[in-house]
Every structure is written in C-alpha cells, then in structure tokens.
Amino acid sequence: MKTKLSLLSAALLTASLTLTPAISQAAIPMAVDGESIPSLAPMLERTTPAVVAVAVEGTHVSKQKLPDAFRYFFGPNAPQEQVQERPFRGLGSGVIIDAKKGYIVTNNHVIDGADEILIGLHDGREVEAKLIGADAESDIALLQIKAKNLVAVKRADSDELKVGDFAVAIGNPFGLGQTVTSGIVSAMGRSGLGIEMLENFIQTDAAINSGNSGGALVNLNGDLIGINTAIVAPGGGNVGIGFAIPANMVNNLVDQIIEHGEVRRGVLGVSGRDLTSELAQAFGLDTQHGGFVDQVMEDSAAEDAGIKAGDIIVSVNGRKIKSFQELRAKVATMGAGAKVKFGLIRDGDSKTVSATLGEASQTTEASAGAVHPMLAGAALENGDDGVEITDIAQNSPAAASGLRKGDIIVGVNRSSIDNLNSLKAKLKEQQGTVALKIQRGHSSLFLVLR
Amino acid sequence: MAIKDTLLYVGKAVTFGLIMAAVFLFVTPLLTDNSSSNLFFQKRGDNGFELSFSKAVRRAAPAVVNIYSLSVNRNQPLNSGSLQGLGSGVIMSKEGYILTNYHVVKKADEIVVALQDGRKFTSEVVGSDPVTDLAVLKVEGDTLPIVPINLGVPAQVGDVVLAIGNPYNLGQTITQGIISATGRNGLSSGYLDFLQTDAAINAGNSGGALIDTSGQLIGINTAAFQIGGEGGGHGINFAIPIKLAHSIMGKLIKDGRVIRGALGITGEPVGPVIAQILNLPDLTGVVITGVDPHGPAAQAQLQARDVITKYEGEAVPGVEMLMDRIAESTPNKQVTMTIIRKGKVYDVPVTIGENVVEETD
Numbered sequence: 001m002k003t004k005l006s007l008l009s010a011a012l013l014t015a016s017l018t019l020t021p022a023i024s025q026a027a028i029p030m031a032v033d034g035e036s037i038p039s040l041a042p043m044l045e046r047t048t049p050a051v052v053a054v055a056v057e058g059t060h061v062s063k064q065k066l067p068d069a070f071r072y073f074f075g076p077n078a079p080q081e082q083v084q085e086r087p088f089r090g091l092g093s094g095v096i097i098d099a100k101k102g103y104i105v106t107n108n109h110v111i112d113g114a115d116e117i118l119i120g121l122h123d124g125r126e127v128e129a130k131l132i133g134a135d136a137e138s139d140i141a142l143l144q145i146k147a148k149n150l151v152a153v154k155r156a157d158s159d160e161l162k163v164g165d166f167a168v169a170i171g172n173p174f175g176l177g178q179t180v181t182s183g184i185v186s187a188m189g190r191s192g193l194g195i196e197m198l199e200n201f202i203q204t205d206a207a208i209n210s211g212n213s214g215g216a217l218v219n220l221n222g223d224l225i226g227i228n229t230a231i232v233a234p235g236g237g238n239v240g241i242g243f244a245i246p247a248n249m250v251n252n253l254v255d256q257i258i259e260h261g262e263v264r265r266g267v268l269g270v271s272g273r274d275l276t277s278e279l280a281q282a283f284g285l286d287t288q289h290g291g292f293v294d295q296v297m298e299d300s301a302a303e304d305a306g307i308k309a310g311d312i313i314v315s316v317n318g319r320k321i322k323s324f325q326e327l328r329a330k331v332a333t334m335g336a337g338a339k340v341k342f343g344l345i346r347d348g349d350s351k352t353v354s355a356t357l358g359e360a361s362q363t364t365e366a367s368a369g370a371v372h373p374m375l376a377g378a379a380l381e382n383g384d385d386g387v388e389i390t391d392i393a394q395n396s397p398a399a400a401s402g403l404r405k406g407d408i409i410v411g412v413n414r415s416s417i418d419n420l421n422s423l424k425a426k427l428k429e430q431q432g433t434v435a436l437k438i439q440r441g442h443s444s445l446f447l448v449l450r
Numbered sequence: 451m452a453i454k455d456t457l458l459y460v461g462k463a464v465t466f467g468l469i470m471a472a473v474f475l476f477v478t479p480l481l482t483d484n485s486s487s488n489l490f491f492q493k494r495g496d497n498g499f500e501l502s503f504s505k506a507v508r509r510a511a512p513a514v515v516n517i518y519s520l521s522v523n524r525n526q527p528l529n530s531g532s533l534q535g536l537g538s539g540v541i542m543s544k545e546g547y548i549l550t551n552y553h554v555v556k557k558a559d560e561i562v563v564a565l566q567d568g569r570k571f572t573s574e575v576v577g578s579d580p581v582t583d584l585a586v587l588k589v590e591g592d593t594l595p596i597v598p599i600n601l602g603v604p605a606q607v608g609d610v611v612l613a614i615g616n617p618y619n620l621g622q623t624i625t626q627g628i629i630s631a632t633g634r635n636g637l638s639s640g641y642l643d644f645l646q647t648d649a650a651i652n653a654g655n656s657g658g659a660l661i662d663t664s665g666q667l668i669g670i671n672t673a674a675f676q677i678g679g680e681g682g683g684h685g686i687n688f689a690i691p692i693k694l695a696h697s698i699m700g701k702l703i704k705d706g707r708v709i710r711g712a713l714g715i716t717g718e719p720v721g722p723v724i725a726q727i728l729n730l731p732d733l734t735g736v737v738i739t740g741v742d743p744h745g746p747a748a749q750a751q752l753q754a755r756d757v758i759t760k761y762e763g764e765a766v767p768g769v770e771m772l773m774d775r776i777a778e779s780t781p782n783k784q785v786t787m788t789i790i791r792k793g794k795v796y797d798v799p800v801t802i803g804e805n806v807v808e809e810t811d
Contacts, residue, residue, distance in 0.1 A: 038501065163511070163624050164503035164612070184503060184612075184626040193620070205625040205650045220501055232618055232652075240625050240650020241617060277568040288568030 040168060040220070044180055047222035050153035051215055053120035053172040054092040054106050054129075054143075058113045059085045093171035093215030094119065094143065095224060097254065099152035102145040105250055106214030107229055108134045111141050119145050122178065133257035137197035137265075138333055139229055140250060141214075142257045153216060156223035158246035159319045161185055161202065169206040169228055169242070171215025181207040183240070190243060191325035195230045200329035201243035202226045208242035217244040226250075249333050256335045262424070264336040266357030268307075269300020274323045275312055283312070284348060290314040291324035305355035307344065314350075315343030331357065360420075371420075372427045372434070374401050374449040382419045386410035386439065402447045404440065411437030503612055507624055509665030512566050512595035513541040514658055516616040517550055517573075517587075519558030534558060538615035538658030539587060540597050540667060542699060548587040549699055550657030551672055552578045555585050563589050566622055577702030581710075583672055584695055585657075586702040597659060600666035601693055605629050605645055613649040613671055613687075615658025625650040630686070644688040645669045651687035660689040670695045711779035712805035714745015719768050720757060728757060729793050735759040736772050746803040752789070759795075760788035776802065 061084070092110030097103050104119065111117055117129040127145045134141035165185045173179050183206030190201040204217060208228050217226035226244030233239060256263045275290040291313040296302045307313075315321060316330050317340060334340060336359035344351050371380070377396020378389050387409040392399050410416055412426035413435050427434060434449045519535035537554030541547070548563065555561055561573045571589040578585035605611070609629045617623050627649030647660065651671050660669035669689030701708045717736040724730075724737055735757045741747050758766055761775050762785050779785060781804035789796050 162502065162504035162507075164505070164507035166501055184624060186623045186625055187621060190621065203620070203623060205623075232620070234618075234653075239617075239652050241620065241623070241652065275568075277570055280568065 040182065043220060043222040047153060047218055048170055048178060049122040049151035050096045051170040051178065052094045052096060052104060052122065054094045054110055054214060055118045055120065056090045056111055056114035056116065058115040059087045060113060061085050091172065091175045091211050092213045093211065095216045095227065096150050096152045097155065099150040102147055102150060104129060104143040104145060105227060105254060106141050106143060107227065108136050108139045108141045110214045117143060121147065133261045135253055135263040138245065138249065138253055139196045140227065140245060140253045142254055153218065154223045155247045155251060156219055156225050158202065158225045158248045161188060161225055163187060166220050167204045167206050167225065168218050169204065169208055169212060169215060170218065171212035171228060173209035173211040175211055189322040189326045191323055191329060195243065198329040198332050200246060200249060200326045202246050204242050204244060205240040206242060207238045209238050252333045252335060265332050265360040266334045266336045266338055267301065267360045268331045268355060268357060269297035269302040270307060271295045272324050285312065285345060287314060287345065289320065289322045291321060291327040301355045301358045305353045307342065307353060308346065312345040313342050314345055317341050336360070371424050372449060373397060378403055380420060383408050386418060387420050387423050401449055408439040409436050410439050503626065503663060506612060506661060506663050506665035510597050510659055510661045510667065511614055511622060511624065513597035514614040514622065515539045515541060515548060516564040517554055517657060518562040518564070519555050520560040520562065521557060522559045536619055536654045537656040538654065539563065540659045540670065541594050542597065544594055544596055546589040546591055546594055547576065547699065547703060548589065549670055549695055550585050550587060551670065552580050552583045552585040554657045555587065561587060563587065577706040579698055579702060579708040581708065582690060582694065582698050584670065584690065584698045586699050598666045599692060599696065600662060600668050601696060605632060605668045605691065607631060610663050611647055611649055611668065612661050613647065613651055613655060613658060614661065615655030615671060617652035617654040619654055643691060643694060645691055647687050647689060648685040649687065668692050709781060710777040710805040711781055711802040712745065713747050713776050713800065714742035714803060715747045715752065716740040717769060728755065730757060730790060735766050736769050746801055750798055750800040752798065757790045758787055759790055762786055777805065
C-alpha cells in the first residue's frame with residue numbers, strides 16, 4: 001500500500017516537474033484537444049492594440065492662373081485667378097512604436113497634405129495626432145499622440161528575416177476595422193519597382209489592401225518586421241503581392257525624425273549599377289549579387305573610405321545586398337554622420353572599409369519637388385550665401401516659376417536662409433503663396449511660388 | 451514514531467520523485483527534439499523552435515528559373531527580339547532538362563532561361579505537349595541546381611504548399627497556401643487532373659514550382675481562375691501534378707512529343723436508362739455514341755450502341771479509365787476489347803491509331 005502511494009506521489013511530482021519545460025519550449029502555443037494546432041490568437045491579443053486606424057482630413061488646393069495674354073486683354077478688370085479647393089478624406093493604418101511618448105509610424109502617403117490627423121485606437125478612443133516629421137522619398141511619417149495606457153509593438157531585426165518565414169499583416173483595409181491577414185515572406189530586398197524613390201521592400205503574400213497602408217507586418221512573436229506600404233494590383237485588389245518597408249529602415253528614419261524633425265539623408269558619394277552576370281564574368285567574380293561602383297565623387301565619404309571605381313559593394317554592415325538600388329535605399333535612410341561598414345570585392349579580393357556618411361548638400365532634380373512642389377525640376381546645392389540652382393529642367397514647375405540656372409535662393413518671404421535645411425524649414429512653415437528672394441548676377445529679385 | 455514514519459514515507463516519495471524527474475528531464479529534450487523534427491519546425495537562434503518554410507525554400511527555390519520568350523519582329527528582323535512571353539520553369543535534372551508550360555514558350559523564336567544565381571542561358575525546346583500544356587527545355591550548364599521531387603506520396607486536400615515563380619517579372623516570389631482540391635478535370639481536356647491551390651499565382655508564375663513543406667516538387671503551376679480580363683487574386687489556382695508532369699517529361703525527352711493512342715469513338719458512361727434499353731447486367735462500361743468512319747474503331751466494325759466492358763481483359767468502370775488506357779497505348783498496337791452488342795458478349799481485336807493534336811493558338 002505504502003509503495004503504491006509513494007509511486008503515485010512520485011508520478012505526480014514527476015508530472016508536475018516536467019509539464020513546465022514542455023509548455024515553455026514552444027514558440028507559439030500549440031495543442032488543441034491534444035492535437036498540435038498552432039493559432040495566432042495569443043500573439044495577436046498582445047500585438048493588435050499597437051496597430052491604430054489613421055483618418056485624415058485636408059484640402060487639395062489647385063490654382064488656375066489666367067494666362068498673361070488674357071490678363072493684358074482684360075486689363076485691370078481681368079478675373080482673379082481661380083483657386084479650387086477640394087476637400088479630401090483618407091484612411092490608413094499606423095503602428096505605435098513608443099507607448100510612453102505616443103509615437104506612431106505610418107506611411108507618408110497616408111498623411112500627405114492632411115490638415116487634421118485623427119487616430120483611432122484599438123480600445124475605441126479617438127485622439128488627434130501631431131505630425132513630427134515625414135520623409136516622402138522613403139514614404140515614412142512619424143506622428144505623436146497624447147494618450148495614456150498605450151501599447152507599443154516590439155521591433156524585430158528585419159535583416160534576420162528569411163524567405164519562407166511567416167508574416168502577419170495587421171491594418172484597417174477599406175476602413176472595415178482592424179483586420180489580420182497571414183502569409184509568408186515572399187522575397188527580400190525588392191527594389192526597382194518605381195513605387196518610392198528609395199526602395200528596399202519585404203514582399204509578402206499576406207493580403208494587403210487599400211487602407212492597410214502604414215499598418216504593421218509582424219512575425220510570429222508579434223514583433224514588427226515592416227510597415228505595409230504598397231501592392232501590385234492589376235485588378236485593384238490584392239493578388240498576393242504586397243510590399244512592406246523593413247523595420248530596420250523604419251528605425252533609422254524614425255530615429256532621425258525624432259532627433260532632427262526630418263530625415264537627414266546620408267550620402268556615400270558613389271554612382272553605379274547592379275552587378276550583372278556579364279559584369280561578374282568580365283571581372284571574374286563568383287558572386288552575382290551586389291552594387292558595381294562606376295564612379296566615386298570627389299571629397300565624398302566613399303573617397304575618404306577608400307572606395308574606388310570598379311569595386312563591387314557586396315554588404316552593408318555585414319548584411320549582404322542584392323542590388324545597387326538596395327544599397328542606395330540603405331545608405332540614404334541611415335542618416336548623415338552614420339558610420340557604416342561596407343564589404344567590397346576589389347581585384348577578386350574581399351575587404352571591408354568603414355565610411356562616415358556625408359550629409360546631402362545637393363538634392364536631386366526630383367527631390368527638389370519634395371522641398372516645395374513648385375521647385376520640382378531644379379537641382380539645388382548649398383552655395384556660399386544660400387541655395388544655388390545648379391540645373392533646371394525645361395518645362396518643369398521650377399522653370400515655370402521663373403527660376404533660372406545659376407540663381408541663388410537667399411530668402412523666403414522676409415526671412416533669409418543660408419542653406420538647404422533652413423530653406424526646407426522655412427518653406428514648411430509657410431502655407432499658400434511663398435515669395436523667394438533670389439540673387440541673380442548682381443541684382444536681387446523676388447519670385448512667387450504658388 | 452508516527453512522525454518518523456510519515457517523514458520516512460514522504461522522504462522516500464520525494465527522493466524517488468526527484469530521481470524520476472531528473473531522468474525525465476534528461477530524456478525529454480531528446481524526445482521533443484525528435485517529435486519536433488516535423489517538416490517545417492526548425493531551430494532558429496535562441497528562441498527555440500520557430501515556424502518557417504525557409505528550409506523548404508532553400509532546397510527548392512534555386513532550381514526554379516525565370517523564362518523569357520522572345521519573338522523576332524518580322525518587319526524589322528534586325529531589331530533584337532521583343533519580350534513575348536514571361537514565365538517560370540523548374541530544373542529537373544543535372545543534364546539541364548527544365549519543365550515549364552507549353553503556353554509560356556509557344557511561338558517563341560528565342561527562349562532565355564535565367565537562374566537565380568544570375569546565370570542566363572538561351573534554350574531550345576526539347577518537346578512540347580499542348581494537351582497537358584507542358585514543355586521541356588534544355589540548358590547546358592555546370593552544377594545546375596535541381597529540385598527534389600516527390601513522386602511517392604500524392605498531394606492531399608489540406609496539405610500546406612508553396613508556389614515559386616516570377617509573377618509580373620518582379621523577381622523570384624514564394625507564396626503559401628493549401629491544396630484546395632485534387633483531381634480537378636474538365637478544365638481544358640479530359641487528360642488533365644489538376645491540383646487546386648489557394649497559394650497566390652499570377653501572370654509569370656506559369657511553369658513554376660508547387661512544392662510541399664519539405665521542399666519537394668509536387669506540381670507545375672499552370673493557370674489561375676479568371677473572371678473577365680482580371681487575372682489572379684481569387685485564390686483559385688491550378689497545378690499539374692508532378693506524377694503526370696514527370697511522365698510527360700519522359701515522353702517529351704524520348705520522342706519530342708507525346709504519342710497518344712486513339713480509338714476514334716465518342717462515348718458516355720452507362721446510365722440506368724441506357725442499361726435498361728440495352729438490357730445490360732450492370733452500370734459498368736462505356737456506351738459508344740459515335741464512331742469516326744475512318745478511325746480504328748470503324749475498321750474493327752465497332753458500332754454505336756456497343757458497350758465496351760473490358761479493355762485487354764481489365765474491367766472498364768468509366769470513361770476516364772478507358773480514355774487513359776487508349777491514350778497510353780502505342781499506335782498500331784493490337785488490343786482486345788470486350789463489348790456487349792444486343793445482349794451478347796464479343797471479344798473484338800482493335801488496332802490502335804494515333805491521336806494527332808493540332809497546336810492551338
């Protein structure tokens with residue numbers, strides 16, 4: 001009898017001791033009715049409160065200017081210029097990344113042009129949000145709300161992702177309310193799609209639709225791996241091809257926006273192209289993926305680091321890169337002043353160099369449009385006294401505004417500016433019509449941007 | 451005394467329990483390791499086991515190639531070819547044989563095969579079969595990646611599958627879903643026996659791989675259910691089972707085409723009404739409804755209303771089985787069919803003809 005009892009208690013003890021490790025071993029909860037059926041529900045319970053709905057209201061202003069010929073013809077009685085204001089509303093998603101400070105990440109295209117941004121929290125609260133900063137080229141914006149008891153998402157190292165890993169999209173498609181869809185990582189490092197200026201997307205087959213923009217792509221632990229941004233949609237809806245901005249890129253951008261209120265684009269100072277099989281063959285390389293350096297700019301971070309034309313850049317901070325586009329997106333979003341290690345192949349030998357990224361003193365023709373829509377088509381560069389227009393595209397908005405090559409922008413309205421950053425800051429403050437003070441040769445003049 | 455007894459009793463139990471627990475703790479990791487070597491569980495970092503298909507992807511994805519078919523502009527023959535078709539293909543053997551869809555490479559003047567490691571080859575069509583929409587290409591290359599094949603276990607409804615291909619020429623893309631149905635036929639011809647899946651398949655995925663969670667090839671992705679002009683997105687996609695694709699591939703490599711036997715009849719299953727009219731013992735067999743006057747059946751004096759009950763001694767349960775058997779028979783081979791005509795049973799020798807399929811546009 002005693003033996004039986006002691007055996008029984010021993011068995012009980014054994015059972016109680018062994019149950020614990022068996023449960024804690026699984027990464028996601030298993031076992032339903034003794035069958036191992038995985039469910040995302042416990043992970044989602046923790047994660048979904050960190051994903052919010054973003055509703056925006058604003059007005060698109062378009063102005064129709066009367067041609068000068070008509071103005072002359074009608075004289076002083078000429079009709080005033082026509083201003084069309086079209087109110088718009090938009091819906092998207094956002095992700096709380098800092099519960100204490102109320103920081104929310106979303107896509108720039110969700111909040112672009114909004115006068116009012118309203119956040120719908122998971123628990124039903126509606127809070128007005130402030131725009132902290134945005135980057136049009138990478139399509140990331142940072143908002144802030146004042147609210148208590150927020151839940152933030154943890155951020156995963158998106159460079160650790162592998163094709164085939166599970167991915168879960170959380171967002172607010174078609175304004176239906178919070179929706180969770182699942183899929184896998186279909187591809188990594190997708191670029192060259194022409195969706196954004198800077199692309200380094202995670203591709204997923206989790207269903208993403210209109211309204212999912214700015215929402216979360218998480219792994220099975222509920223950690224953020226990306227911000228859902230775009231889809232390929234030949235018929236308007238999801239076909240299993242969606243794109244998310246990787247969490248690591250988001251981290252870099254958000255850090256810069258928090259620190260500076262804007263993204264300070266890092267510049268390496270190389271131009272190049274994708275490594276092709278032909279190039280690889282010509283240079284006798286084993287590898288087929290990387291960025292081939294055509295040219296190194298003078299006095300650039302790349303020159304300081306000792307990168308030379310003909311080098312093949314194969315990794316950034318130890319992470320392999322696939323294409324020149326991916327290299328460009330990574331460098332541009334790392335921020336000026338960042339110390340970056342580049343893996344190179346030169347003359348068949350691998351080597352690593354470190355570079356301190358420079359700050360973009362020159363915007364490209366396309367990115368001037370991000371400074372102000374009417375500056376689109378101008379190449380801007382920091383000059384001695386202001387911002388110099390080094391080039392201007394014909395028939396561009398900048399040319400139509402009356403700007404010419406060689407002009408130096410020295411002021412906005414009544415305040416003077418001395419570099420690109422202060423120009424950007426001043427233009428951001430101004431609403432509506434802006435007068436630029438221009439130094440042209442020995443004369444100075446004002447040009448009005450509408 | 452009673453206290454000592456109790457202590458001793460408890461002590462014994464505790465000691466025994468601890469020893470058992472120690473043994474169990476030692477053994478469990480081994481046990482769980484084994485049970486967790488489930489197809490897509492894998493050890494990743496310090497987080498323990500994590501669900502991912504990355505292992506399966508690593509095994510199969512390098513063998514899935516992008517296929518670009520170019521056509522030369524007849525008016526400007528000096529211009530380089532323009533892209534006429536986009537698809538995917540699967541490298542099946544180290545000799546460089548690639549399975550793809552016939553519709554990906556038809557009407558192509560030049561076919562370019564691009565591997566995931568960046569290598570590009572121009573390729574020739576070894577053979578094609580419009581009936582099953584399959585084609586075999588060949589490339590000459592060293593150390594070609596090959597896909598593992600699962601010919602043994604047929605896919606079942608509910609199995610998790612991955613589709614690998616190059617949709618819209620975005621670059622290699624892996625999508626995931628399940629087998630939604632098996633044995634789907636009647637989509638284009640009686641010879642096909644599709645797998646249906648909800649893994650996303652789009653333009654450019656055609657000819658690509660459908661694999662299981664261990665990375666083995668189970669099908670060739672072929673078609674997406676379309677409404678109007680819009681492709682994809684409905685979660686209803688079709689793949690040719692690997693068993694069929696593999697046997698067609700063997701025939702294409704051997705003969706450059708699939709030689710199918712033909713009988714030259716139309717027929718239908720025996721229904722209760724027909725069984726009663728023709729006074730048949732049961733509902734097995736195929737009743738002939740029409741005979742091609744120049745076909746092998748007419749030569750063998752077969753007529754409408756004859757009921758074929760056996761093919762080479764094997765009972766004929768229905769139309770599909772008879773079609774399969776005839777198609778698999780070599781032309782000019784003589785076979786024996788058992789028929790029932792006017793209530794009497796005859797054995798009829800028939801010389802099988804060839805089924806010549808016109809290439810379709």
